[in-house]
Amino acid sequence: MLRAAMNAPSGGNEQPWEFLVITNRDKLKRVPEFHPYSKMLPGAALAILVVADPARVKYEGELRQLWIQDCSAASQNILLAAHSLGLGAVWLAVYPDPSRLNGMRELFSIPEEMVPFSIISIGYPVExxxxxxxxxETRIHREIW
Structure with a gap:
C-alpha cells in the first residue's frame, strides 16, 4: 500500500508526502475524540496517516498548493491497493480542519511544519x-460544454 502511495502522480515530481503507520490500539481509540467521523478506527487493524511536507514544494504562487492534489493521489492509491488486497479501507479527511490537524499533531508528535492530510483506516471488512x-451520464460533456 505504501509503495502504491509513493508511486502516485506528483506535480513537478515533488512527492511532498510522508506516511505514519499506526497500529497502537490506544492511539487509534483516541482519534475519535477530535475526529467525529473516525469511529471505525479503534477497530481497525491499522491506519495510515498521510502527512504533507511543505518544505518539498518548489513552486511559487498558485502552484504552491499542488501538495493537496499530490497527497490526494497518494491517499487514493492506498485505497485502491487495500482493495486489491481484499482489505477494507476508509478515507478520512484531516486537512484543512483545525481541530483535526491539531489533534493529529498532538497525538502523534507531528512537527508543526508538517501537515496531517488524511488518515486511512484499514482492516478486514465485517461484511x-x-x-x-x-x-x-448527465455529467459527461463531449467536445464542448
Whole structure:
C-alpha cells in the first residue's frame, strides 16, 4: 500500500508526502475524540496517516498548493491497493480542519511544519459491500460544454 502511495502522480515530481503507520490500539481509540467521523478506527487493524511536507514544494504562487492534489493521489492509491488486497479501507479527511490537524499533531508528535492530510483506516471488512454505481451520464460533456 505504501509503495502504491509513493508511486502516485506528483506535480513537478515533488512527492511532498510522508506516511505514519499506526497500529497502537490506544492511539487509534483516541482519534475519535477530535475526529467525529473516525469511529471505525479503534477497530481497525491499522491506519495510515498521510502527512504533507511543505518544505518539498518548489513552486511559487498558485502552484504552491499542488501538495493537496499530490497527497490526494497518494491517499487514493492506498485505497485502491487495500482493495486489491481484499482489505477494507476508509478515507478520512484531516486537512484543512483545525481541530483535526491539531489533534493529529498532538497525538502523534507531528512537527508543526508538517501537515496531517488524511488518515486511512484499514482492516478486514465485517461484511461484503456492493460497490455503488455512481456513473452519471448527465455529467459527461463531449467536445464542448
Amino acid at each position: 461484503p459491500k456492493q460497490a455503488a454505481d455512481r456513473y452519471d
